[in-house]
Amino acid sequence: MDQPSAPHREHHHHLHLPDKETVRRDFIRTLFTSGFLVWIGAFIYPVYRYLKPREEEDTTNAVQSIIAGKTGDFASTRAKLVKFGSKPVLLLKNDQGEIVALGATCKHLGCTVQYVAAKNHIFCGCHGGVYDLTGKNISGPPPAPLDKYKVAIEGEDVIVSRA
Amino acid sequence: MSHTHDPNDPNTAFLPEAVRRRYDLGWIIEFFKHKQVPVHRHSVWYYTGGIALFLFIVQIVTGVLLMVHYNPGQAHASVQAIMSQVDFGWLIRSTHSWAANLMVLVAFIHMFSCFFMKSYKYPREMTWITGFVLLALCMAFGFSGYLLPWDQLAFFATQIGVKSSEVMPVFGGFMADMMRGGKELGVQTIERFYALHVWVLPLMFFGVLGLHVFFIQIQGLHEPDFFEKQPPEKKRYMRFFPDFAIKDVYVWLLVMNFLGLLAVMFPWELGEEADPLAPAPADIKPEWYFLAMFQLLKLFPAEVGPITGELLGMSLFGLVGLLWALVPFIDSEHAPAWRSRGAFYFGIALLAGMIVFTIWGYYS
Numbered sequence: 457m458d459q460p461s462a463p464h465r466e467h468h469h470h471l472h473l474p475d476k477e478t479v480r481r482d483f484i485r486t487l488f489t490s491g492f493l494v495w496i497g498a499f500i501y502p503v504y505r506y507l508k509p510r511e512e513e514d515t516t517n518a519v520q521s522i523i524a525g526k527t528g529d530f531a532s533t534r535a536k537l538v539k540f541g542s543k544p545v546l547l548l549k550n551d552q553g554e555i556v557a558l559g560a561t562c563k564h565l566g567c568t569v570q571y572v573a574a575k576n577h578i579f580c581g582c583h584g585g586v587y588d589l590t591g592k593n594i595s596g597p598p599p600a601p602l603d604k605y606k607v608a609i610e611g612e613d614v615i616v617s618r619a
Numbered sequence: 620m621s622h623t624h625d626p627n628d629p630n631t632a633f634l635p636e637a638v639r640r641r642y643d644l645g646w647i648i649e650f651f652k653h654k655q656v657p658v659h660r661h662s663v664w665y666y667t668g669g670i671a672l673f674l675f676i677v678q679i680v681t682g683v684l685l686m687v688h689y690n691p692g693q694a695h696a697s698v699q700a701i702m703s704q705v706d707f708g709w710l711i712r713s714t715h716s717w718a719a720n721l722m723v724l725v726a727f728i729h730m731f732s733c734f735f736m737k738s739y740k741y742p743r744e745m746t747w748i749t750g751f752v753l754l755a756l757c758m759a760f761g762f763s764g765y766l767l768p769w770d771q772l773a774f775f776a777t778q779i780g781v782k783s784s785e786v787m788p789v790f791g792g793f794m795a796d797m798m799r800g801g802k803e804l805g806v807q808t809i810e811r812f813y814a815l816h817v818w819v820l821p822l823m824f825f826g827v828l829g830l831h832v833f834f835i836q837i838q839g840l841h842e843p844d845f846f847e848k849q850p851p852e853k854k855r856y857m858r859f860f861p862d863f864a865i866k867d868v869y870v871w872l873l874v875m876n877f878l879g880l881l882a883v884m885f886p887w888e889l890g891e892e893a894d895p896l897a898p899a900p901a902d903i904k905p906e907w908y909f910l911a912m913f914q915l916l917k918l919f920p921a922e923v924g925p926i927t928g929e930l931l932g933m934s935l936f937g938l939v940g941l942l943w944a945l946v947p948f949i950d951s952e953h954a955p956a957w958r959s960r961g962a963f964y965f966g967i968a969l970l971a972g973m974i975v976f977t978i979w980g981y982y983s
Contacts, residue, residue, distance in 0.1 A: 499879070502707035506684060510705075 521617030527609060530555060535571030538616070544568050545605055545616060546578065550589045557616045558591040559603030569602070578602070654839065654859035659846045664732035665863075666870050668835075671729055673871045674722035675828070677878065678760075681715040682817065691813040692806065694769035695892040702889050713882035719761060721878065723908045726754050734966045737950070737959075738841035744947035746838070749831040751944045756824050761906055763816040769809060774893030775903050777812075778804055783916075786929040804895065904980065911973045912936055914980030939969070 474482075519541035529536055529547075536547045537560055544560035548571060558578070560568050567582035577594070578587040586595035591602035608615045626636070628645035630652070638644075656665060688705050690697040701708035730750060733739060739747035766777040781804070785795040800807035846854065857863050905913050912932075919928030942949070942965070950962035 499875075502710050503684065505706035506708060506711055507687065508706070 521615055524614045524616040526612045527614060534573065540616060546571065548589060555607050555614055557605035557607045563598040563600040651860040655856040656840055656859050656863045657842045657846055658855040658857050661736060661843060665840060667725055667729035667732055669867045670870060670874055671722055671725045673874060674718045674725060677718040681711050684711050685715055686817060691809045694767060694809050698768040698889055709886050710882055713886040714878060716887040717881045718878055719764065723757050723761060726757055730754060731970055736843040739947040741952035743838060743841055746831060746834040747947050748944060749827050752827050753831060756820055758908060760816065760820050761908065763812040765906060766809060766812045768889055769893045770890035771893055771900060772890050774804060775899045776905050783929060783933060786927060786933055907977060910980035911976035914976045
C-alpha cells in the first residue's frame with residue numbers, strides 16, 4: 457500500500473480509495489469466505505436439527521385428574537407416592553385424618569420428597585429440606601411450599617386433581 | 620531433549636505469549652517444517668492414507684450422532700425412527716453407511732498402492748503390519764455394524780458370518796458362542812456387537828492407528844525405487860507443512876462433498892425387521908468387501924477328503940492373509956530378485972482375483 461509516491465498520480469484527491477487490486481482481492485476473499493461459511497453451515501445445520509429435541513406436545517396439563525388409590529390404602533400407612541401424569545404426587549393422611557395431596561417435587565432442586573413417620577414431616581433426602589404436612593417449607597434450603605392438589609373421595613376411590 | 624525452552628522461538632510466534640512461556644512447542648513445528656513429501660508421477664497415492672483417515676473421522680462423528688437415537692434393545696424400531704422421524708436422521712445414517720464403505724474401499728486402494736510401490740520393505744515392516752491390522756479392524760467394524768439395524772439382510776449376513784467362523788477347529792465353536800451370546804442370534808447378539816462396534820473396536824483402532832501414523836512421522840514417507848535412484852539434483856520434494864497438508868485438506872473437502880452427494884442421492888435402505896422364523900430371502904449376499912471370499916467359498920465342494928469345504932476355504936483365506944501380512948519379511952531387504960518378483964505377482968494375482976470374484980459374486 458505504501459508505494460513510493462508516484463509523481464504523476466494524484467490519488468490523494470480521491471481521499472483514501474483503495475486501488476483496484478485491493479478491491480478485487482477483498483471481493484474475492486469475501487466471496488470465498490462466505491462461500492466456505494455457507495458450506496460449513498450446510499453440514500452443521502442438519503447436525504443441529506438432528507440433536508435438537510423434538511417439539512413435543514405439552515403434556516404438563518394433559519392429565520387433569522387421576523384415581524390415586526382407595527381409602528383403604530391408608531389403613532396401615534399414612535403416605536403413598538403416586539404418578540400424576542409425569543409428576544410424582546405424595547398422598548398423605550394428615551393429623552386430622554383427612555387425605556391430602558402434595559406435589560412430591562422438592563422446591564429446592566427437584567428431588568422427590570418422602571414422608572418420615574418418625575418425625576411426622578416431609579423430608580427431601582438430597583439436601584435435607586423439611587416441609588410440614590401442609591406442604592409448608594419449614595427448614596433447610598427449599599424456598600417455597602410444595603404444590604397443592606385437590607383430593608376428593610368418591611365412594612372408595614381417592615381422586616386427585618389439579619388445584 | 621537437549622535443547623532448551625526458548626519462549627521467543629520464531630516457530631511459535633503465532634501462539635499467545637501465555638502459551639509460549641509455559642510450553643515448549645517449537646520443536647514440533649521445527650519437525651514438521653523439515654518433513655518432506657517426494658514429488659513424482661505416483662505421488663497421488665500418498666493422498667489415499669489421508670482420505671482413509673478423514674473417512675474414519677467422519678465415522679466417529681456420525682457414529683456418535685447415531686448413538687444419540689439408536690437403542691440396541693429396540694434396534695430395528697430405533698433405526699426406523701432415525702430414518703423416518705428424527706430430523707436429518709436419514710442423512711446421518713446414510714453418511715455413516717456410505718463413509719464406511721468408502722473407507723474400506725480407500726483402505727484397500729491405499730494398501731495395494733503401498734504394496735506395488737514396495738513401501739513395506741525395510742525399514743517400514745511395522746507400518747505395513749499395523750496397516751494390515753487396521754484393515755482387519757475395518758472389516759470387523761463393517762461386520763459388527765451391519766447387524767445393528769437388525770433387518771432381514773443383517774440377520775442372515777451375521778448368521779452366515781458367525782457360522783463360518785464356527786468351522787474353525789478348536790476355537791470356532793467358542794468364538795461363535797461368544798459373538799452370538801448364546802446358541803441363537805438375538806437381542807443379546809446385538810448388544811455384544813454394539814459394545815464391540817462402539818467401544819472395543821474404536822479403542823483398538825485408535826491405538827493401532829496411532830502407531831501407524833507415528834511410524835510414518837518418524838521414518839518419513841517411503842520413496843519408490845525409481846525415485847530414489849535419481850540423482851539428488853533431480854529429486855523434487857514438497858514441504859509436508861503447509862504445502863502437502865493444504866492439498867490434503869482440499870482433497871478432504873472434495874471427499875466430504877462427494878460423500879454428502881452420495882448420502883443425499885442414494886440414502887441407505889432399511890429392510891424388514893429380522894424374523895428368525897422367516898425364510899432367508901433368495902440371493903442373499905454379504906457386503907461387497909466380503910463378496911470375493913463368499914463367491915470363492917461357493918466353489919468348494921461340501922467335503923474335501925476328511926474336512927469340509929468351508930474349513931478348507933477358511934484355511935486358505937487365513938494362509939493368504941498371513942502371507943500378505945508377512946510380505947515385508949518374505950520380500951525383505953536383501954531378498955533375491957525372484958522373491959521380490961514373486962511378491963509382485965502374488966499381489967497382482969490377489970488383486971485380480973479379488974476384482975474378478977467380487978464382480979462374479981455381484982452378478983451371480
